[in-house]
Amino acid sequence: MGVEKDRVKLNVGGRVVETTWTTLANAGRNSMLGAMFDENWNLTERESERFIDRNPDCFGILLDLLRTGELHIPPHIPEKLLYREALYYGLLDHVRAAKWGPFDGNRLRLSRSLQGQAPGDGTAIRGGPDGGCCVAHGSMVHVYDWMLEEHPPINLDYQRVNDVGWVDSDNVVIGVSERLGRGDGGMGLFSSHTGELRYKFHVCHDNQVKSYTAGALSFSSDYRIFSSCKGRSNEYGVGVWDQITGKQIDFFYEPLGWSLGDADKLQWLEGSHCLLVATMFPRKDNCYISLLDFRDKRMVWCWSDVGAPFAVDEKRVRDAIAMEDNNSICVVNEFEDLGFLDLRSSAATSLRWSSRSRLMKGKMPEEPCYPKLALHGGQLFSSMNDCISVFCGPEWVLTSRLRRSYGGSICDFSIGGDRLFALHSEENVFDIWETPTPPILGFV
Amino acid sequence: MSNQKKRNFQIEAFKHRVVMDPKYADKTWKILEHAIHEIYNHNASGLSFEELYRNAYNMVLHKFGEKLYSGLVSTMTGHLKDIAQSVEAAQGGSFLEELNRKWNDHNKALQMIRDILMYMDRTYIPSTQKTPVHELGLNLWKENVIYSSQIRTRLLNTLLELLHSERTGEVIDRGILRNITKMLMDLGPSVYGQEFENHFLQVSAEFYRVESQKFIECCDCGDYLKKAERRLNEETERVSHYLDSRTEKKITNVVEKEMIENHMLRLIHMENSGLVHMLCDDKYEDLSRMYNLFRRVTDGLSKIREVMTSHMRESGKQLVTDPERLKDPVEYVQRLLDEKDKYDKIINLAFNNDKSFQNALNSSFEYFINLNPRSPEFISLFVDDKLRKGLKGVSEDDVEVTLDKVMMLFRYLQEKDVFEKYYKQHLAKRLLSGKTVSDDAERSLIVKLKTECGYQFTSKLEGMFTDMKTSQDTMQGFSACHPELNDGPTLTVQVLTTGSWPTQSSVTCNLPAEMSTLCEKFRSFYLGTRTGRRLSWQTNMGTADLKATFGKGQKHELNVSTYQMCVLMLFNNADRLSYKEIEQATEIPASDLKRCLQSLALVKGRNVLRKEPMSKDIGEDDAFFVNEKFSSKLYKVKIGTVVAQKESEPEKQETRQRVEEDRKPQIEAAIVRIMKSRKQLDHNNLIAEVTKQLQSRFLANPTEVKKRIESLIERDFLERDDSDRRLYRYLA
Numbered sequence A: 001m002g003v004e005k006d007r008v009k010l011n012v013g014g015r016v017v018e019t020t021w022t023t024l025a026n027a028g029r030n031s032m033l034g035a036m037f038d039e040n041w042n043l044t045e046r047e048s049e050r051f052i053d054r055n056p057d058c059f060g061i062l063l064d065l066l067r068t069g070e071l072h073i074p075p076h077i078p079e080k081l082l083y084r085e086a087l088y089y090g091l092l093d094h095v096r097a098a099k100w101g102p103f104d105g106n107r108l109r110l111s112r113s114l115q116g117q118a119p120g121d122g123t124a125i126r127g128g129p130d131g132g133c134c135v136a137h138g139s140m141v142h143v144y145d146w147m148l149e150e151h152p153p154i155n156l157d158y159q160r161v162n163d164v165g166w167v168d169s170d171n172v173v174i175g176v177s178e179r180l181g182r183g184d185g186g187m188g189l190f191s192s193h194t195g196e197l198r199y200k201f202h203v204c205h206d207n208q209v210k211s212y213t214a215g216a217l218s219f220s221s222d223y224r225i226f227s228s229c230k231g232r233s234n235e236y237g238v239g240v241w242d243q244i245t246g247k248q249i250d251f252f253y254e255p256l257g258w259s260l261g262d263a264d265k266l267q268w269l270e271g272s273h274c275l276l277v278a279t280m281f282p283r284k285d286n287c288y289i290s291l292l293d294f295r296d297k298r299m300v301w302c303w304s305d306v307g308a309p310f311a312v313d314e315k316r317v318r319d320a321i322a323m324e325d326n327n328s329i330c331v332v333n334e335f336e337d338l339g340f341l342d343l344r345s346s347a348a349t350s351l352r353w354s355s356r357s358r359l360m361k362g363k364m365p366e367e368p369c370y371p372k373l374a375l376h377g378g379q380l381f382s383s384m385n386d387c388i389s390v391f392c393g394p395e396w397v398l399t400s401r402l403r404r405s406y407g408g409s410i411c412d413f414s415i416g417g418d419r420l421f422a423l424h425s426e427e428n429v430f431d432i433w434e435t436p437t438p439p440i441l442g443f444v
Numbered sequence B: 001m002s003n004q005k006k007r008n009f010q011i012e013a014f015k016h017r018v019v020m021d022p023k024y025a026d027k028t029w030k031i032l033e034h035a036i037h038e039i040y041n042h043n044a045s046g047l048s049f050e051e052l053y054r055n056a057y058n059m060v061l062h063k064f065g066e067k068l069y070s071g072l073v074s075t076m077t078g079h080l081k082d083i084a085q086s087v088e089a090a091q092g093g094s095f096l097e098e099l100n101r102k103w104n105d106h107n108k109a110l111q112m113i114r115d116i117l118m119y120m121d122r123t124y125i126p127s128t129q130k131t132p133v134h135e136l137g138l139n140l141w142k143e144n145v146i147y148s149s150q151i152r153t154r155l156l157n158t159l160l161e162l163l164h165s166e167r168t169g170e171v172i173d174r175g176i177l178r179n180i181t182k183m184l185m186d187l188g189p190s191v192y193g194q195e196f197e198n199h200f201l202q203v204s205a206e207f208y209r210v211e212s213q214k215f216i217e218c219c220d221c222g223d224y225l226k227k228a229e230r231r232l233n234e235e236t237e238r239v240s241h242y243l244d245s246r247t248e249k250k251i252t253n254v255v256e257k258e259m260i261e262n263h264m265l266r267l268i269h270m271e272n273s274g275l276v277h278m279l280c281d282d283k284y285e286d287l288s289r290m291y292n293l294f295r296r297v298t299d300g301l302s303k304i305r306e307v308m309t310s311h312m313r314e315s316g317k318q319l320v321t322d323p324e325r326l327k328d329p330v331e332y333v334q335r336l337l338d339e340k341d342k343y344d345k346i347i348n349l350a351f352n353n354d355k356s357f358q359n360a361l362n363s364s365f366e367y368f369i370n371l372n373p374r375s376p377e378f379i380s381l382f383v384d385d386k387l388r389k390g391l392k393g394v395s396e397d398d399v400e401v402t403l404d405k406v407m408m409l410f411r412y413l414q415e416k417d418v419f420e421k422y423y424k425q426h427l428a429k430r431l432l433s434g435k436t437v438s439d440d441a442e443r444s445l446i447v448k449l450k451t452e453c454g455y456q457f458t459s460k461l462e463g464m465f466t467d468m469k470t471s472q473d474t475m476q477g478f479s480a481c482h483p484e485l486n487d488g489p490t491l492t493v494q495v496l497t498t499g500s501w502p503t504q505s506s507v508t509c510n511l512p513a514e515m516s517t518l519c520e521k522f523r524s525f526y527l528g529t530r531t532g533r534r535l536s537w538q539t540n541m542g543t544a545d546l547k548a549t550f551g552k553g554q555k556h557e558l559n560v561s562t563y564q565m566c567v568l569m570l571f572n573n574a575d576r577l578s579y580k581e582i583e584q585a586t587e588i589p590a591s592d593l594k595r596c597l598q599s600l601a602l603v604k605g606r607n608v609l610r611k612e613p614m615s616k617d618i619g620e621d622d623a624f625f626v627n628e629k630f631s632s633k634l635y636k637v638k639i640g641t642v643v644a645q646k647e648s649e650p651e652k653q654e655t656r657q658r659v660e661e662d663r664k665p666q667i668e669a670a671i672v673r674i675m676k677s678r679k680q681l682d683h684n685n686l687i688a689e690v691t692k693q694l695q696s697r698f699l700a701n702p703t704e705v706k707k708r709i710e711s712l713i714e715r716d717f718l719e720r721d722d723s724d725r726r727l728y729r730y731l732a
Helices: A021-025 A032-036 A056-068 A079-089 A092-099 B024-040 B049-061 B065-089 B094-116 B118-128 B133-146 B149-167 B174-186 B189-218 B221-242 B247-268 B275-280 B284-294 B300-321 B329-349 B355-369 B375-390 B396-412 B416-432 B439-453 B455-481 B513-529 B562-570 B579-586 B590-601 B649-678 B683-694 B702-714
Strands: A007-012 A015-020 A050-052 A109-115 A122-127 A133-137 A140-144 A150-154 A161-168 A171-179 A184-191 A197-201 A203-205 A208-210 A212-219 A224-231 A236-242 A248-253 A265-269 A274-279 A288-293 A298-304 A319-323 A328-332 A338-342 A352-354 A372-376 A379-384 A387-392 A397-403 A410-416 A419-424 A429-434 B543-549 B555-561 B576-578 B609-612 B623-626 B636-638 B680-682 B718-720 B727-730
Touching (some): A015 A021, A032 A079, A056 A079, A056 A092, A079 A092, A079 B118, A122 A161, A122 A419, A133 A161, A133 A429, A140 A161, A140 A171, A171 A224, A184 A212, A203 A224, A319 A372, A319 A379, A372 A410, B024 B049, B024 B065, B049 B065, B049 B094, B049 B118, B065 B094, B065 B118, B065 B133, B065 B149, B094 B118, B094 B133, B133 B149, B149 B189, B149 B221, B174 B189, B174 B221, B189 B221, B189 B247, B221 B275, B247 B300, B275 B284, B284 B300, B300 B329, B300 B355, B329 B375, B355 B396, B375 B396, B375 B439, B416 B455, B416 B649, B555 B562, B562 B590, B579 B590, B579 B623, B590 B623, B649 B680, B649 B683, B649 B702, B649 B727, B680 B683, B683 B702
Parallel strands (some): A007 A050, A122 A410, A161 A212, A212 A265, B555 B636
Antiparallel strands (some): A007 A015, A122 A133, A161 A171, A171 A184, A171 A212, A184 A197, A203 A208, A212 A224, A265 A274, A274 A288, A338 A352, A379 A387, A410 A419, B543 B555, B576 B623, B609 B623, B680 B727, B718 B727
């Protein structure tokens, strides 16, 4: 194709723009522009310019995006307008990819704060794989897509939500408490777009379907769903379901003197093929952390503070996260001290606290929230009061601190779709933190 | 309640609804429907993509998605019904071509329709969980065209006919077949399977069932296998040209089952051409083909292996039990080696060096070699023969090859200690008579035995070599010490360590006077330098060179044994001697003396003595004279001893007994070793362990082991458990 032939003239809503085939080809065949200039539609048409009956301002922004891969929205154009136009052209994915950069905990900028309408305290917030999120309040889960448009909310028999998680960008699983005597509650899979219940997961004991309370959730890459379960007749443990068929495939019963069914946190470890199950104070009087191997139904590693002497400055484990690359489990106490447990030595390992910040002590806010931990791309995150700390390197040095002025303490936060979401305990506000796109004079 | 009374007025809420042109949706759909018609009619050039896309967008936007979707379904269905009709109307050969052309048209149209409806595909369809446009187009094609009653069976039959005619040698249009099967695959694996593959496999099975029946009636095994191989290759090639690659495994399975698995036994046992015939005639190519084909089916190789094993065992058994073969040990072993070579070559060339076949070969040889208790002796004799003369003029490498082969046979022996016994005897003879051809070859064999059986197996053999070397040095010392002896007879003594050498009943004969003096001188020389030793003479093993002058002045040098020398020396002083006189004078044991006289008087051309009467046997009353007429072309004459190379029956018994005797301490040692480490063990396990430990030397007889255990109990090495009599305990 010669230089002359590469040129193409478009009349968009009365404004004539000239561009090239090569620029338009960046839209991909699976877009309106890609189809329009496909040879199927193009062989005989040799008009001097093509007309498109759309908003010319937005087209200009999108054409610029196709030309440069960058998105610049002038202040006078509402984002929603641009998204609508992008959807028309089939370029929404292009817009999303250009809107924020790859996640880096040390370069995060507050992008937006959103006020929800749910009453009461938030329970959990979870970032989805494509940048959307869902927020659990009481018995309701509010779902937002990456454009932060709210979708129909989700509930399961209006029971209290204990945990929620994204299976993929189209599906959300929620675990709720059971309602005594009614068989309600348990765990359900919902469409994130329509809020419609797609599947309700059952638990069977001795071939009998039993009602249960689903606690913490975790997912594995081979399409399994894990949930800590409490049954009515002391059927406590961790259930496993197949995400494709919805059927229960396994159940790890809680051993005597240990805690699995009450667990606050489950984490599937791909490398060691184990599930981390952690029950923390104040759910139980003591903290129990164990690794389960479902292949031979074995608890391969466990740690508990049962019988440990507590000093005056009680250090109770409030959250735990396994770091497979470091062969350790990181825990945090209410003073945001980090502690480490070695996964290589089996059990009875002593907890090594890194005494970092004692400054907090004595000036706790009125409504404290327990610290939470997250791990992403070798960076460790911990929330405390109204800010989130970022730790990096082999010694986990504090490198950044994210803080926002209002909304009270952070009760939960989550990283997903290259975004960090933080839910505040007051005023029902959540923040979206993004990494800006790389600077113009940057190195790729 | 009060509300009801007040229901006189109803004030409607003021609603100003935005009402769209009620015909809007219909109008818009008409435009799109028209466009779909034009696309199917190859008339799309007049259409504006932007307009169509916008219209479809608007329909979805204004909640007419359902109307758009159902309109699409019915319009497309209508077109596909027309297409089906035109395909049905196609005559004969043009059927597939028409189908293929219409399929290509539909695909192109489908792509364009999806372009127009892209917005619906992206938004309306996922939220309502309907089938996406492309998939919908394929499903409708499948339902309306492929499943049309006029097309479905016709398509299948046409495909199967084409395949059949290709199998029978006709040339067909593979291109169109490839396109049609590709279409079926595009419609989904289940469509390809149900509409074609299942039937294809079924028809193929029938085809090959009939064909294989025909072949097996008229072909011999080799030809049949060739045909089967060709068919397999054809099918593989067919799949690569126009079928789904996943069909390959299935169709080859069909051919394998019908052509090979169902006829396996018949092929193997086919008269005059089956497996045994191929083995006998070394038909490497056929065997290799059989191996490669049978490998594909379950139990195929094990069938071959079974038949081969039983054939090897049978022919091996014949070989080792054939009384003819027992007459010539060298030939016997050579035959075994040839047999081994033959099968090694077959396994190497035809059976891909398959380990399981090598194992079958080894176990077969182990089986039949040990059927003949004389195998150890014969193998030793074979080695003896090779080391005495067989290796003359043969390169060093070839020597190694032969010895390696012999070692292979040695490995099959269960009674390795019997071999050792014989080997020691034969080696002793070779060394003492200086008959060994190559010292290197001897030592190389010893090294091989050492690697095979360990140090203790060969330590005595090595001792024998050391003795030979030391004796040489001793003799040098002796002659240096006694220079005056140079004039008289020369004495060469080999000093043998007791225990290293095969023990022989040492009945010393009377040596001639001049010899006894010499011997005494050596004795005092030897004992003078080494104290605490005892020297006894093994006159039955020596040799002597005599200078003799016969009646007509013929001078000869006679190479004889020590016994023969003693006899001949008597005739220096007498012309005629009776058997009794000789026996008295020499005190040689009767059997040896008879043998010795036989070789002196009865062997034609070597008869330095004359006997009266001239009978074949030596009698007690016979008389002997010097044969004055003795003549020979050679100056040096070797008078052989009449020694049965093979052992005679009583000798065999004796060797056997000695072997048994030697085993006893070895068994005992093994028992003690095991019990010392285990402290206590029950009877059966002990027997099993002992057998295992001794396996490398011989197969321990459980009765003998039991006897040894009894003996050890008597001698307080072991004790029986009080409560469990089958349990033994070690007593430290």
